[in-house]
Amino acid sequence: xxxxxxxxxxxxxxxxxxxxxxxxxxxxxxxxxxxxxxxxxxxxxxxxxxxxxxxxxxxxxxxxxxxxxxxxxxxxxxxxxxxxxxxxxxxxxxxxxxxxxxxxxxxxxxxxxxxxxxxxxxxxxxxxxxxxxxxxxxxxxxxxxxxxxxxxxxxxxxxxxxxxxxxxxxxxxxxxxxxxxxxxxxxxxxxxxxxxxxxxxxxxxxxxxxxxxxxxxxxxxxxxxxxxxxxxxxxxxxxxxxxxxxxxxxxxxxxxxxxxxxxxxxxxxxxxxxxxxxxxxxxxxxxxxxxxxxxxxxxxxxxxxxxxxxxxxxxxxxxxxxxxxxxxxxxxxxxxxxxxxxxxxxxxxxxxxxxxxxxxxxxxxxxxxxxxxxxxxxxxxxxxxxxxxxxxxxxxxxxxxxxxxxxxxxxxxxxxxxxxxxxxxxxxxxxxxxxxxxxxxxxxxxxxxxxxxxxxxxxxxxxxxxxxxxxxxxxxxxxxxxxxxxxxxxxxxxxxxxxxxxxxxxxxxxxxxxxxxxxxxxxxxxxxxxxxxxxxxxxxxxxxxxxxxxxxxxxxxxxxxxxxxxxxxxxxxxxxxxxxxxxxxxxxxxxxxxxxxxxxxxxxxxxxxxxxxxxxxxxxxxxxxxxxxxxxxxxxxxxxxxxxxxxxxxxxxxxxxxxxxxxxxxxxxxxxxxxxxxxxxxxxxxxxxxxxxxxxxxxxxxxxxxxxxxxxxxxxxxxxxxxxx
Amino acid sequence: xxxxxxxxxxxxxxxxxxxxxxxxxxxxxxxxxxxxxxxxxxxxxxx
Numbered sequence: 001x002x003x004x005x006x007x008x009x010x011x012x013x014x015x016x017x018x019x020x021x022x023x024x025x026x027x028x029x030x031x032x033x034x035x036x037x038x039x040x041x042x043x044x045x046x047x048x049x050x051x052x053x054x055x056x057x058x059x060x061x062x063x064x065x066x067x068x069x070x071x072x073x074x075x076x077x078x079x080x081x082x083x084x085x086x087x088x089x090x091x092x093x094x095x096x097x098x099x100x101x102x103x104x105x106x107x108x109x110x111x112x113x114x115x116x117x118x119x120x121x122x123x124x125x126x127x128x129x130x131x132x133x134x135x136x137x138x139x140x141x142x143x144x145x146x147x148x149x150x151x152x153x154x155x156x157x158x159x160x161x162x163x164x165x166x167x168x169x170x171x172x173x174x175x176x177x178x179x180x181x182x183x184x185x186x187x188x189x190x191x192x193x194x195x196x197x198x199x200x201x202x203x204x205x206x207x208x209x210x211x212x213x214x215x216x217x218x219x220x221x222x223x224x225x226x227x228x229x230x231x232x233x234x235x236x237x238x239x240x241x242x243x244x245x246x247x248x249x250x251x252x253x254x255x256x257x258x259x260x261x262x263x264x265x266x267x268x269x270x271x272x273x274x275x276x277x278x279x280x281x282x283x284x285x286x287x288x289x290x291x292x293x294x295x296x297x298x299x300x301x302x303x304x305x306x307x308x309x310x311x312x313x314x315x316x317x318x319x320x321x322x323x324x325x326x327x328x329x330x331x332x333x334x335x336x337x338x339x340x341x342x343x344x345x346x347x348x349x350x351x352x353x354x355x356x357x358x359x360x361x362x363x364x365x366x367x368x369x370x371x372x373x374x375x376x377x378x379x380x381x382x383x384x385x386x387x388x389x390x391x392x393x394x395x396x397x398x399x400x401x402x403x404x405x406x407x408x409x410x411x412x413x414x415x416x417x418x419x420x421x422x423x424x425x426x427x428x429x430x431x432x433x434x435x436x437x438x439x440x441x442x443x444x445x446x447x448x449x450x451x452x453x454x455x456x457x458x459x460x461x462x463x464x465x466x467x468x469x470x471x472x473x474x475x476x477x478x479x480x481x482x483x484x485x486x487x488x489x490x491x492x493x494x495x496x497x498x499x500x501x502x503x504x505x506x507x508x509x510x511x512x513x514x515x516x517x518x519x520x521x522x523x524x525x526x527x528x529x530x531x532x533x534x535x536x537x538x539x540x541x542x543x544x545x546x547x548x549x550x551x552x553x554x555x556x557x558x559x560x561x562x563x564x565x566x567x568x569x570x571x572x573x574x575x576x577x578x579x580x581x582x583x584x585x586x587x588x589x590x591x592x593x594x595x596x597x598x599x600x601x602x603x604x605x606x607x608x609x610x611x612x613x614x615x616x617x618x619x620x621x622x623x624x625x626x627x628x629x630x631x632x633x634x635x636x637x638x639x640x641x642x643x644x645x646x647x648x649x650x651x652x653x654x655x656x657x658x659x660x661x662x663x664x665x666x667x668x669x670x671x672x673x674x675x676x677x678x679x680x681x682x683x684x685x686x687x688x689x690x691x692x693x694x695x696x697x698x699x700x701x702x703x704x705x706x707x708x709x710x711x712x713x714x715x716x717x718x719x720x721x722x723x724x725x
Numbered sequence: 726x727x728x729x730x731x732x733x734x735x736x737x738x739x740x741x742x743x744x745x746x747x748x749x750x751x752x753x754x755x756x757x758x759x760x761x762x763x764x765x766x767x768x769x770x771x772x
Binding site: 036037040041058059060061062107110111114115118121122125126148152 | 733736737740741743744747748751752756757758759760761764765766767768
């Protein structure tokens with residue numbers, strides 16, 4: 001289904017991917033298919049074999065191959081060709097600035113984490129000594145311990161707490177609050193209070209609580225970052241794989257390779273068999289055939305004649321063609337979809353994650369409570385210091401430490417589990433959204449079916465006819481001819497075949513002229529389309545009928561979803577006949593045929609307006625806009641790049657079955673997150689009265705925090721322990 | 726008193742050294758490709 005456009009690259013169009021530092025050139029390649037030590041060895045040794053190449057390193061985690069050289073003899077296309085010759089996918093990697101920004105943020109989080117861990121251990125060592133041996137110490141010794149703890153904890157907390165302070169500040173400057181506001185308040189207030197106590201030679205210092213708070217929160221933040229980073233990495237990889245290049249004909253007849261973005265209306269392009277049409281245009285060369293399945297969802301190839309309008313996204317399945325561009329990339333259908341896609345993603349951004357919803361309820365309650373405590377103590381007649389101390393204690397004890405861990409811990413465990421089952425989750429909140437769905441919409445071609453046609457009436461065809469037809473069929477790349485060849489198995493190929501695009505193929509077998517192709521080509525009376533005919537000499541033509549191959553597990557997946565209370569629909573751009581057959585086989589009662597990309601998107605919008613939460617499963621460019629509008633979307637691994645980009649999850653491998661697993665895990669993960677919220681809230685609720693009454697010691701504060709975080713993490717791990725029902 | 730000062734000072738020093746080593750490992754890219762490093766152990770002929 002997914003044939004990347006890949007004309008021969010020339011030196012000039014790859015130059016923008018090369019980075020030079022003095023004489024040293026470096027070049028990055030997105031590699032697909034590398035999995036193990038064998039692959040690393042093969043690729044690195046192979047590329048190092050190019051004379052002049054200095055350093056080669058394949059990063060298996062990101063799939064990025066870095067190559068550097070100084071010699072003039074090396075060219076980037078040699079590297080690409082070598083990797084492809086070894087049997088792996090290779091595309092130049094467009095190093096963007098955003099990539100470095102993400103990396104820098106990740107490194108900052110790790111540095112903060114390391115520093116916070118060091119600070120926590122050291123401060124705990126000091127305060128432990130105070131808790132257990134404080135009574136035996138003299139005042140001078142206690143002061144030394146307090147000052148030491150302050151010297152470590154204050155700079156560590158201020159540095160490692162940066163991510164929270166920054167987020168809280170930017171949120172406050174937009175006159176909003178988020179979870180980081182009470183966190184920052186608790187951190188700064190506990191540091192301030194403890195420093196005041198140290199100066200006053202008091203007893204209650206919360207330095208250890210502050211550092212531990214930062215550490216535990218950073219763990220949650222880091223897990224969340226890793227999750228998003230991996231998703232972004234996958235998206236970048238897909239984009240690199242998708243970089244569209246086109247071969248443009250110069251007036252003198254030579255061709256040059258340009259990026260699709262540089263194409264202007266009036267340009268003439270050469271498109272080889274298997275290439276994707278980059279922009280809308282008019283066919284100038286002779287008739288050819290198109291696979292429009294990614295554009296319209298229709299499974300059968302369409303023949304087009306000279307002068308026909310071609311839509312971007314179609315794949316040439318007939319002979320090579322020359323196209324005159326009539327639109328720029330941004331005005332072509334693909335870009336049109338990209339705009340729809342963007343609109344869909346914006347509506348999705350409005351989705352409020354569970355953690356943020358909790359924060360919205362949490363922040364006012366906690367600050368209100370602290371204020372109440374402050375006023376209560378003042379009214380009671382306490383000094384300002386005592387009242388403030390107790391109010392701050394409330395803030396520290398209710399700091400949403402466990403809440404910060406509750407969601408990422410569950411999501412990391414859930415994504416890891418799904419990854420092992422062949423589901424690649426691109427964002428954490430996708431799991432939250434998947435847990436809420438009540439309707440699943442499937443695309444037909446390439447999603448419920450494998451996308452390749454299969455010979456239906458094999459029994460009705462005499463063996464000798466199939467045998468001869470297959471000899472002709474093996475010479476053709478046409479999908480229906482391939483299906484005939486596949487049904488017949490391996491065998492000889494007819495010689496001197498002549499293929500006419502949009503009509504059929506002709507050859508002489510055993511001295512007789514044989515034809516395989518359309519009804520007109522073979523002189524058959526009538527035809528409903530979607531069939532091949534075979535005619536030997538003057539005998540009556542024999543029809544070959546085809547059907548799409550339903551994925552073997554499709555019916556089971558539909559049944560499993562229905563059993564979970566999820567309604568199922570099928571939307572397809574294909575004609576009614578094939579659609580009905582597939583729907584009947586898969587067990588879908590509710591289906592709609594002949595639906596174009598815009599109608600699909602409109603249908604999804606309508607469902608959204610009705611308040612339905614829809615899961616969209618699709619693979620084509622024509623599904624991308626609908627997928628972006630859906631509450632959550634899943635693409636099979638064979639899907640078009642755009643659809644994989646638009647989707648929240650991608651299934652690796654051929655089977656649809658992991659989809660059911662994904663729904664189960666998502667629902668269970670949601671239950672666990674809610675459990676975690678209640679656990680954390682319960683923990684804090686019991687501690688609040690103590691804090692309000694001024695009974696909380698630093699020891700109790702530290703124990704509460706560590707205890708609730710531990711509980712939440714252990715609860716999340718239950719997701720790996722139990723087998724799914 | 727001098728004993729405990731020594732203990733605390735050396736604990737701080739050891740902790741800081743460990744922290745420094747970790748930060749150095751991070752900066753030198755040792756955590757960039759955990760999956761690849763795990764596989765590279767199995768390669769015999771690392772050139």
